[in-house]
Amino acid sequence: MSMWKKALIISGYVALTGILGAYFYFATILVCDKNQERCQEVLIIVKDSVFNPLIRAGEVASFLDRSSVALLGRDFSAIDMYHLEKKVESFASVRKCNAVRTIDGTLKLEILQHEPLFRIETQVGSFFVSKEKFIFPIVNPFRAPVLIVRGNVPFSYPASYRGQMDSTDSWLASMYRMTGFITTHDFWSRKTETVVVENNQDIRIVPKEDDLVLKIGDLSRFAYKLDKLQEFYRVLAPLGGKEKYSVVDARFGDQLVCTQRKD
Incomplete structure (x- = not known):
């Protein structure tokens, strides 16, 4: 096999590897983007719970379950954040709820209570x-x-x-x-x-x-x-x-x- 043919074959492998690498890279980006569009996790934070321990995060989660509020796996575009905040604010000692979507697909519910x-x-x-x-x-x-x-x-x-x-x-x-x-x-x-x-x-x-x-x-x-x-x-x-x-x-x-x- 001539030197030129070997060089062409090697160049072909390198190009193919580059194409596959680029495919997998962009496929990963697309999957990550897709995950970011959906609620992957719900994190409930009762910010004043140390000095005002009236409710716990698990009780808020149970309240949302009883109220048939589905969040996990839903597209963020389908979640009415304002309605969600008002729903949480209707529970027990909750005074203020701030719903925040993070870059990794987490939905944070930050809660303050009545004292x-x-x-x-x-x-x-x-x-x-x-x-x-x-x-x-x-x-x-x-x-x-x-x-x-x-x-x-x-x-x-x-x-x-x-x-x-x-x-x-x-x-x-x-x-x-x-x-x-x-x-x-x-x-x-x-x-x-x-x-x-x-x-x-x-x-x-x-x-x-x-x-x-x-x-x-x-x-x-x-x-x-x-x-x-x-x-x-x-x-x-x-x-x-x-x-x-x-x-x-x-x-x-x-x-x-x-x-x-x-x-």
Whole structure:
């Protein structure tokens, strides 16, 4: 075989290898492009879960499954991102959802939550009330150790309610103000465990660790009444007041009425 023929054969192999290499390279690019057009993975991130552990990513995923929201394998062009965000924002404590498509075909759902101010136990269920006066049902009551309001609570919302507090709900608005006062107060934030509502005119503070009933009556002038009750702890408790009295009542003007324990 002549030298020229060998050179032509070698050149042919090189050219063929180059063509095949180019084919496989471009085929890989096309496959990658195709994958990027479809949802390959859904990544749910609850961004404030460390200090506000109300929901978990798995619970959001289960909610989407129950709602028949199919994402994996779908073309991104067929996914309504705005509708998806609003769907996620309708779940439990979710305040804001941002749906982001990444370059590798991942759909990221970045979530921020409502921050609860207090928990309210009603005849129709348990709810959180947020600092923005947003009411939402509880997924798990043990994840947020906030102040609890329970008893004969006047609650006019349906069991599935999720939304802003009614502007005409004066009682809940007053309770919101009192719980806000308690949770930001140096003394009462450490002392208060539960607020018990016997009726609108008979509300009690249940202190942590103390076997006492602290009565404030209705919600009018609650800050003044709580200041009076704090005087009990400042003046009488060091003198054995917690052992001597079972009820401390701040309902009567400038007076504190204490009921002695029965033998």
